[in-house]
Amino acid sequence: MTDLPQETGDERVDAALGGLTVLGDLPVAAHVAVFEEVFAGLEQVLASVDDTPDQPR
Secondary structure: OOOOOOOOOOHHHHHHHHHHHHHHHOOHHHHHHHHHHHHHHHHHHHHOHHHOOOOOO
């Protein structure tokens, strides 16, 4: 697996992706639940983009 960048530049995205850090400690069968949780967090960030002032990209 490739290493992910330490930070994306958006604290909300970084927090959501932080959930992936537990994968190494879990059996593969438990990974799906982690991916679903991280995906849900990323969806929330995307949904809130219209609610936030312009940020540098």
